[in-house]
Amino acid sequence: MNQLVDLARPITQEKWASRAPFEQAPLAVSVSGLERRYGSRVVIEALDLDIHEGEFVALLGESGCGKTTLLRALAGLDAPDDGQIDAPGRPAVVFQEHRLLPWAPVWANVALGHENSVGRAGATRALAEVGLAGREDDWPRNLSGGQAQRVALARALVREPKLLLLDEPFAALDALTRIKMHALVRELVARHRPGVLIVTHDVDEAIVLADRILVMRAGQIAASYRPADHGQGELRRQLLEELGVTAH
Incomplete structure (x- = not known):
């Protein structure tokens, strides 16, 4: 318990202060002047991020x-x-729906699209990292909602x-x-x-x-x-x- x-428990000021600094790290993404329109409706306007x-x-x-x-x-x-x-x-993207392929075992879902570079061994390591060691051969239908999202996270992070x-x-x-x-x-x-x-x-x-x-x-x-x-x-x-x- x-x-x-x-x-x-909420994260305290001290916990935030202890996080490794990222301001000097390389940019993961840079957005400049982004605009998106659907017909005459402007959805995103001159957005920088x-x-x-x-x-x-x-x-x-x-x-x-x-x-x-x-x-x-x-x-x-x-x-x-x-x-x-x-x-x-x-x-890499993780959606609200886990979007696992129901006809593929868990390890194959993690390695999806990266079978040559990841393989079963890499998928197994990624699953262990998200707390699903030993579940490599399970089918998605046997997973709870939280477990399915763990698989989705493993799939997203396996290629760094x-x-x-x-x-x-x-x-x-x-x-x-x-x-x-x-x-x-x-x-x-x-x-x-x-x-x-x-x-x-x-x-x-x-x-x-x-x-x-x-x-x-x-x-x-x-x-x-x-x-x-x-x-x-x-x-x-x-x-x-x-x-x-x-x-x-």
């Missing part, structure tokens, strides 16, 4: 503000209408991406599983040092995970906060106000 309490390797950035915003469109553009899934995206290597994109990956999980996944993701990011952008609607999740929290509004970055510079309660109140919610 003590372990679960430790996982759930830099994320360093090892930096964990959370993106908050109301539905329809352009969060997912930005993530898809960074992932190379949606071509921008203007602007530039510079990212070394191909980003410079940029990791997370699209509400824990939204469908129960509260206790989310706490465990938060701890796992923090550990994996500290070990592999990718730059990370997580799209989330959960203010508390953003505070727990991120080095920097961005609020998106009408296709632009409207506000930026560093949890290390704020008390958790005050930061939560400010973020909720940014999102149009009054905290009580």
Whole structure:
């Protein structure tokens, strides 16, 4: 029980201060003047964004503000209408749905697209890293929701991406599983040092995970906060106000 309490405890100022610095690290992605339009509707407008390797950035915003469109553009899934995206290597993406192939064993899902460079041995090591040692030959249907997302994380990190994109990956999980996944993701990011952008609607999740929290509004970055510079309660109140919610 003590372990679960430790996982759930908010990150303190001291814990943030102890994180390895990332400001001098190479850029995982640099976005300049990004624009995306659907017909006459502007979804993203003149957006600039830099994320360093090892930096964990959370993106908050109301539905329809352009969060997912930005993530898809960074992932190379949606071509921008203007602007530039510079990212070394191909980003890795983890979606809300784990998107595992039901006809392939777990290890093959991890190695998917990288069979020659990763193979079963590499997939096995990646699965052990996310707490699924010995589950290599299981079928996706035998996994819980949290276990399936662990496989998705292993698949994303097995090729050591410079940029990791997370699209509400824990939204469908129960509260206790989310706490465990938060701890796992923090550990994996500290070990592999990718730059990370997580799209989330959960203010508390953003505070727990991120080095920097961005609020998106009408296709632009409207506000930026560093949890290390704020008390958790005050930061939560400010973020909720940014999102149009009054905290009580």
